Amino acid sequence: MRATRERTVSGRLARLITEVLAPGVLVTALPLVAAARVSRSPQQFLLWGGTALLFCAVIPVGVIVHGVRRGRLTDRHVGDRTQRARPLLTGLASVAVGTALLAALRAPAELFAAIVVIFVVGAACTLVNHWWKLSIHAAVAAATTAVLVLLFGPALHAGWLLVAAVGWSRVVLRDHTWPQVVAGAGTGAPLAAAAFLALA
Numbered sequence: 001m002r003a004t005r006e007r008t009v010s011g012r013l014a015r016l017i018t019e020v021l022a023p024g025v026l027v028t029a030l031p032l033v034a035a036a037r038v039s040r041s042p043q044q045f046l047l048w049g050g051t052a053l054l055f056c057a058v059i060p061v062g063v064i065v066h067g068v069r070r071g072r073l074t075d076r077h078v079g080d081r082t083q084r085a086r087p088l089l090t091g092l093a094s095v096a097v098g099t100a101l102l103a104a105l106r107a108p109a110e111l112f113a114a115i116v117v118i119f120v121v122g123a124a125c126t127l128v129n130h131w132w133k134l135s136i137h138a139a140v141a142a143a144t145t146a147v148l149v150l151l152f153g154p155a156l157h158a159g160w161l162l163v164a165a166v167g168w169s170r171v172v173l174r175d176h177t178w179p180q181v182v183a184g185a186g187t188g189a190p191l192a193a194a195a196f197l198a199l200a
Contacts, residue, residue: 010172011172013169014168014170014172014173015169015173017165017168017169018169021137021141021162021169022077023136023137023140024057024061024076026141026144027057027060027118027140027144028056030056030114030144031056031057031111031115032052034111034115034147034151035049035111036049037151038110048107051101052114055094055097055099056094056095056115059094060087060090060091063087064076064078064087067083073087077137077175081129081132081133084126084129085126085129088122092119092122092126095118096119099119109199109200110200112199113196113199114147116196117191117192118143120192121139121187121191121195124187124188124191125187125188128187132183133180134184134187135175135183135185137166137169137181138166138170138176138181138182138183138184138185139187140188141166141167141185141188142163142184142189142192143188143189143192144159144192145157145162146190146196147193147196150196150197150200163185167181167182
């Protein structure tokens with residue numbers, strides 16, 4: 001039944017959006033974008049961006065990929081809520097280490113704040129998913145958009161269209177319901193904005 005849905009035009013489009021704007025993709029892009037904005041030299045970008053990338057994306061995503069290959073996780077989006085706790089907690093621990101290292105490296109406030117956003121939104125998703133399957137795709141997409149608006153200005157409000165597209169894709173694929181998607185976006189955006197503004 002699932003395979004049949006994904007063979008339709010809307011199903012293929014939904015799968016493309018889900019993959020292109022997956023949390024792993026966004027938490028890879030956001031630290032690099034923030035690092036590029038604040039770095040004054042290629043060396044700074046490599047140091048700060050590389051540190052953020054390693055601890056916010058490479059390690060957390062690697063844990064999930066390893067879990068899928070070992071059969072402990074059903075898929076790379078961790079669709080089974082009961083399997084989410086371990087990879088989410090491991091990812092949070094990795095982001096916490098990366099945050100501490102960036103503080104030690106005296107990374108600029110905007111980059112530091114963007115990484116704290118990843119931790120805060122990840123922690124909220126981890127907590128909620130203990131009881132209910134909130135959409136992490138929607139939460140991360142909304143958090144990313146909120147940070148990009150604060151980094152680059154009002155023109156980036158166009159990103160909310162992509163957040164809506166992510167929510168639509170998750171519902172079309174029946175990975176989430178609309179309440180789960182709305183709750184994800186409603187969790188990610190305000191938490192991201194509050195954390196970023198408090199630190200940047």
